Amino acid sequence: MTHTVLVTGVSRHIGARVASVLAADPEIDRVIGVDTAPPPSLSGDGGVPLGRTEFVRVDPRGPDIAKVISAADVDTVVHMSLVSAPPRSGGRALMKEQNVIGTMQLLGACQRSATVRRLVVRSTTAVYGSSPRDPAVFTEDAEPAEPPAHGYAKDACEVEGYVRGFTRRRRDVTVTTLRFANFMGPGVDSPLTRYFTQPVLPTVLGFDPRLQFVHEDDAVEVLRRTATEDHPGTFNVAGDGVLLLSQCARRAGLVTVPVPSSAFQLMGELARGAGLVDFSPEQLRLMRHGRVVDTTALAAALGRRPAFSTAAAFDDFLRARDIAGGLPVAVMDLLTRTVTR
């Protein structure tokens, strides 16, 4: 049986890496990558060799995607094009259209297709929201106390809703929904990684959230496995263990500036206006209450634990950006040497 895989969102880092590992798999005959913009050039920043991936530029809001699927007899669809931050031009309205209308168009095309057998959808643990009334650890069946009402997290909830509808209508298609924790790693560029590359970290006064990261290598491996094997269901994907925000700051050797939550929100909006960092209300809530998910279901399904724990993923990111350690460590080491000599 021939395999043709369609990957959406290949112009962004994780999407490109998934397309490239699938293209390197001899079992797969064709890999078709689609996105709104062509992938960044290899010589430039963040370019990933796509191998024999065929790139098609598609507007996700239109019916073009259906033509691609029917013309190429696609049997596996990896839907990666959920965007977490508004694009530089267009803003929130365009982001919502890309996320929600784009998914509806794709699901409509899959529904009509006679060849599609497997669908993998990238979602996010942000669908659980973040509130003081939630359990400490979310399992896949958890019902959040306060479901997200804004931005990316709300888009992801709506996307998951449409995917559930599709699963009911096409029971012959294996559907895997992967809820990823925040991506972390050398090549990741997200609001959170940009946050950690600032010279000082504003934090919310009186809160120290628990954070969880998934290393990009683990994310790519999970996507590769689910795109080539049948693992129906919804799974959380995150590195083992947690890091507190204060712990992240210490590991990075960064100075934190605790600010009251109202000022934090204002700063976030100003920074967003200036195009520096994107801080949505959802992220503000994450910065207060944090979020941790249970990953035992995925480990049982794949028979593998992530190679990078949350802490290891963060350390790898710090190493790649060359921001690890710094002054406090040097001072401590000097002090230890002087005293214990």
Next chain:
Amino acid sequence: MSDVDRRVAELLALLRRRVTGEYEVDEFGFDPELTDKVLLELVRPLYRDWFRVETTGMEHVPADSGALVVANHSGTIPLDGLMLQVALHDHHPARRALRLLGADLVYRLPLLGHLARKSGHTLACREDADRLLRKGELVGVFPEGFKGVGKPFSERYRLQRFGRGGFVASAIRAQTPIVPCAIVGAEEIYPKIGDLRLLARALGLPYLPVTPLFPWLGPLGAVPLPSKWVIGFGEPVRTDEFDPADADDPMVVFHLTDQIREIIQQQLNELRLRRGHAFPPFF
């Protein structure tokens, strides 16, 4: 290396770990090192010298398996939770970490919420209780909640209603024993003789107490009275004789809840007699 040198080296190693973030917290945010070396260290003088806490029946708390400690709640400000935590950490042979289940109010408030998580506690909800018990942790609950901790001084040592018995259901599901616990002494630390209801409602608090010292003496009114404390652990009540499915049977749950409540009330009465005066040797 001399003893002093070794202690200095240990302290420096600890500081280095703290400064560089090279320590571990569990998925609930529990930071054992911070709890032991800093947070509990701050409360220990209160435990040792102010309340002169005594413990009895420590042998009833299992050393290496999950259990649910169910205690009475009192004192207007929940210091009883902290004292119970110190007792189990410092005076149990296995130095057990107590994981309390608290109200969501705690986790909404700045500072208090993350300190509670760092010292090992979490939200009182079914998911967290089940998860901790399954991991073999020692979980603590105060089923009376605000009704107990905020009751007037005239009702001291009288157990309030025990809610819906969610804690019993969790213990049955996890098949872990329930250790009844009576805390004597907390009732007298802030004798609540009045309640500023309107102000409490405006501040979103469950109550705002009037005590003999508060609010008359301002911040000085926040100093707890030095009552004598006794914390007693009773014989564990087994739950593995039930089927885990019985956790959904309200009759079983209510019956066992009442049974536990009676045991604790009886323990309270006995320990209170044994302790004698709250403020020895005067009254």
